[in-house]
Amino acid sequence: MAGSSIGRNFTITTWGESHGKALGVVIDGCPAGIPLSVEDIMKDLDRRKPGQSRFTTPRKEEDQVDILSGVFEGKTTGTPISMIIYNTNQRSRDYSDIKDIYRPGHADFTYDAKYGFRDYRGGGRSSGRETAARVAAGALAKKILSELGIDVMAYTLAIDEVYIDRESFDRDEIYRNSLAMPDKEAAKRAGLLLEKRMAEKDSAGGIIETVVTGLAPGLGEPVFEKLDAALSKAIMSIGAVKGIEFGSGFKAGKMKGSDHNDSLYYDEDGQLRKETNNAGGLVGGISDGSDIVFRAAIKPTSSISKAQQSVSKDGTNKSIVVEGRHDPIIVPRAVVVFEAMTAIVLVDFLFMRILSNIDMIKKAYK
Amino acid sequence: MAGSSIGRNFTITTWGESHGKALGVVIDGCPAGIPLSVEDIMKDLDRRKPGQSRFTTPRKEEDQVDILSGVFEGKTTGTPISMIIYNTNQRSRDYSDIKDIYRPGHADFTYDAKYGFRDYRGGGRSSGRETAARVAAGALAKKILSELGIDVMAYTLAIDEVYIDRESFDRDEIYRNSLAMPDKEAAKRAGLLLEKRMAEKDSAGGIIETVVTGLAPGLGEPVFEKLDAALSKAIMSIGAVKGIEFGSGFKAGKMKGSDHNDSLYYDEDGQLRKETNNAGGLVGGISDGSDIVFRAAIKPTSSISKAQQSVSKDGTNKSIVVEGRHDPIIVPRAVVVFEAMTAIVLVDFLFMRILSNIDMIKKAYK
Amino acid sequence: MAGSSIGRNFTITTWGESHGKALGVVIDGCPAGIPLSVEDIMKDLDRRKPGQSRFTTPRKEEDQVDILSGVFEGKTTGTPISMIIYNTNQRSRDYSDIKDIYRPGHADFTYDAKYGFRDYRGGGRSSGRETAARVAAGALAKKILSELGIDVMAYTLAIDEVYIDRESFDRDEIYRNSLAMPDKEAAKRAGLLLEKRMAEKDSAGGIIETVVTGLAPGLGEPVFEKLDAALSKAIMSIGAVKGIEFGSGFKAGKMKGSDHNDSLYYDEDGQLRKETNNAGGLVGGISDGSDIVFRAAIKPTSSISKAQQSVSKDGTNKSIVVEGRHDPIIVPRAVVVFEAMTAIVLVDFLFMRILSNIDMIKKAYK
């Protein structure tokens, strides 16, 4: 069933398998008049690409994007934008070892159960490689948002037990250290932990935090298209994400109402403010003008070199070792995917927001 | 913008405000031939209705549903099923006290910001009362699932710090005690805690757990319509939910890959099994045949009788007390709403699952 | 499968059967701030209601609408608008005569084949009565359009061979004569023809023309959401419509390119004009600022008192006579349904139009 599209008016459709000829994305519903170049896209794709540190697989994925349609004389035309990334480095290795095996933590069994067979080369469609297409679309979404003063930032909040120190928050560090942590010291400690995991032929998980600033109040549609609900779906659709929480999140379950409610007040300039942001920037599913803040948990990489108990398709139990070198952690490369999915949803909700009010419609239509 | 519908092929549209004439739901895409009566719906509506214990508001909401279309001679006809619940008990009290005030934790400000004005009577569309319509639709969804051997069960896992003891799990208790806890002793302790909160004019939060059993592998559509992603959206669209996690959830961020991966094996009957269920019943967004398990955090009730700092629309800061008696906790009455949203999503994904495989299509079409 | 909704951002969902308790419509995505009263709706519903002339069934359908949600203090709130029309006049007559019979020209057989059984009372969901719900939604859609200076007008162009004389076009006549013809003389001649058909226990068909004025250029989305394509679907979804054509229509098949192309020129005021309107107001599926013009053919009423060859469900051939008195022609009462469907589509496309251009979005969002 059709499940590779997201968005109602700003619609993203990704396609492609990890070891097929290419992968790509079609963005339909992008307004005309946005300046767009290959460089705009590469900036984000480069943040996702592997082979950049000792914590990412040394596999070389060029991830060179080409824009095939929808842009003319440097600007979007309003028609579908098709972007393609050719899989240049898929050496035709022998996959017969995993062809008939269901790797623990992988979608091997579920794809077989659903479709009757599967493209077993490198995970096929279930591979994290698919997110390259999301990042390409997200780079465009972020450009649209920036035209309206909206900023989306994601970063590694924690790797295993190593959390950033919020007092030392340094945005530049996100793009500088190989773990996308906005805290140099925490990144160092997390690095040590990861080296330990690698030595154990094991992997680690973590938490990504996303913050949206500059958003006007009013985004989000009652009752099923609440902005937090839609963001949850988008984020949970990223492989390896096991949970998401907004503002106070799971802590809310243990708070008193009087502590949880964000007190409102007008500041000296008559601006409406909140004492706290337990809401995470949304009330009743609608943005309230403060920062949108959410966190998501990422499971440890499923592919590990340690021997594991598993099964083959034909009914026998067997011990397996997943060959090749894999990222010991998914988190740092997923950070830009979080930004992408967040931005894609926000553009769609920004569009819907305009349509919820006849005054806005009149202003636009004139 | 249109946001009151959910589901692609099995589509639910709710309408109505807390203090309007009525509220209701249209279910479009229900297959023909399902036996359906008003009693089927009332069974679940009664679980949600207030006034049943000392922990729910004594407001009397009759919540009597009427089925207006789509059922003929006791069976669904395949055409839209319209259900209505009249608001019989909305005494025309004076709302002038909250008309111009933005209550902390409520959607008063965001609705005003979005639409320019709002129906301020009892929260209008943002009221939890809207979930009665979801429960009505969910009762039907659960009937469809039961025709295929699928069961959906939600319950209170924790209220504040009081968790159930999994060793004492007793399903019948869910429907017996006023806190929907499957553990009598835990319910008692939670009751004491709630009485304390009520005495303090305050409120409490908690955690709901949902378990789906009997589901075949193969539900969930790569890559954006992953089943866990869609469930997250549906659950997060319930007011007051602040986070959701599947299987290992947020703990996954602190686990090693070798611990997190669910080992696979064939049991004595040649049945594929997992040693653990950290996956929560889904891999790659597709059900794997084991139980679907997720938990969600519910914030404490926003309406409290304690004085709070807030603002009025006209620009002045003021202290407010939310009048009336309100539930000191949302969790127990939300349990059946969780079941409803879960079932609604599952029916839709069950339909999509059939369409993903030409053999299934041929079997059905013949 | 869910098929009772239309529209992406301005979404209409109708429900109800001809002889059920009620029928209705939920309008989701109506912007906040539109003044709306029951009278606004009744004005159009009254144009559709039967029993008003010798050419409509004397059945009394009160068609009194009630607005149950989405309007507060006389204005739309931005949340779903639910409207209901109770079926007050469905005398419980005995339907055993048609229960097992497939009436020629009716959907009796196809509903049975699809769903396994059907609500046989008065056609159930396939009855023309369902269009009352469309008209209610259309009245609101026309209000939104009128806020932006857009007018939708439909009328009877022809009944059987009797066409209006375009030289005598008189808009007021549409609302004055019982055949909705904008030409008094033609209406008289058509009336005589209809009386002849009634005497023969037979029925007649005709053509409805729809004209939209005041529409800005730019509505319609390449390539599948062309405005003419979407209008065609909406109009063809009205029962009894057998064909639709825009501008030159079927004549285009016999024209030369040099005759068919609408020559462009600037008038004295520098306004872009066309010599002709063979395009029907759209090029490439996008409105060009001139009038949108289309025509649709309506088949003769299927229910006739004349004996017809047909079958019963159980496998026997039999002659049948459709009991009761029925409209000898569908056309005049369908005119307002055409306006409704046209307006519903236009509102949706107006919304989409705004989103196709970053300048419009910026203007609205500020």
Place this chain on the structure above:
Amino acid sequence: MAGSSIGRNFTITTWGESHGKALGVVIDGCPAGIPLSVEDIMKDLDRRKPGQSRFTTPRKEEDQVDILSGVFEGKTTGTPISMIIYNTNQRSRDYSDIKDIYRPGHADFTYDAKYGFRDYRGGGRSSGRETAARVAAGALAKKILSELGIDVMAYTLAIDEVYIDRESFDRDEIYRNSLAMPDKEAAKRAGLLLEKRMAEKDSAGGIIETVVTGLAPGLGEPVFEKLDAALSKAIMSIGAVKGIEFGSGFKAGKMKGSDHNDSLYYDEDGQLRKETNNAGGLVGGISDGSDIVFRAAIKPTSSISKAQQSVSKDGTNKSIVVEGRHDPIIVPRAVVVFEAMTAIVLVDFLFMRILSNIDMIKKAYK
């Protein structure tokens, strides 16, 4: 706004401009297990490609398709199928002559009005070249239908006044003569007429008829997703189509009910039959098991070498001649596009049909 997708469960998204780098289509929702090769697609693409007769432009469009994803070991995998056609033959000619001109009958003005500017090279997105992507998707859709015994056939019914003689209907002729007419003699006469038009530097229009056989009853969803309504939208979305009619079509407007109603009877084998097929294979928007039959009018090619009155963007009236050699008629090359759009819609409705009945669902799910 996103308008380049069609279909709910079987979803086609096309992208690309006439003179961009490439054009293509993503097919999402194709069930797993359908055998598919490049040759399957080329067979239909070759029927559409130009340069094959004296009535098509001698422009060489290679139209070589590549399948980039969704197929593994010769079968569809259930994940998105991306197909691409590179534009190899777009000589970089100088377009400055049409850059600022609005050609009559073309979408030049409407694109400019909508988007603020346009890709003027060869019509950009509004070019008929986009239909190559539809044909590629349609070839797959026809494969799926053929697995279920359903056949889709389109052909030229008329060119200008030259109609085929139904008595001489010969299906093989459709694929043999350059006008796709199933009547050799008519094709000859139409050829002479076209040569005359070409000599006059003018163009001609015509009518395409489409017939679907082997379809079970029950496809089509009340009330807005009627099968004829959905087909109308799909067909009207093909550029140059000015009208569509089913079965009796526009003639229905002049018929008596007793003539129009298709009498039903059981034949000697107890099979339900109709004396006539004025319905065109659908009643109440649902297929009745007989042939689906519809016709559509195609306007004469807009690009003609004859001088025409038009305007330039800057406000001046001017006479223009559209350079290059163009097809004097669109009809023959559009025939396979009609088949494609019809098949795409049918697959989607076949899927929906299965979901309308709990018995079918149970059969599939077991």
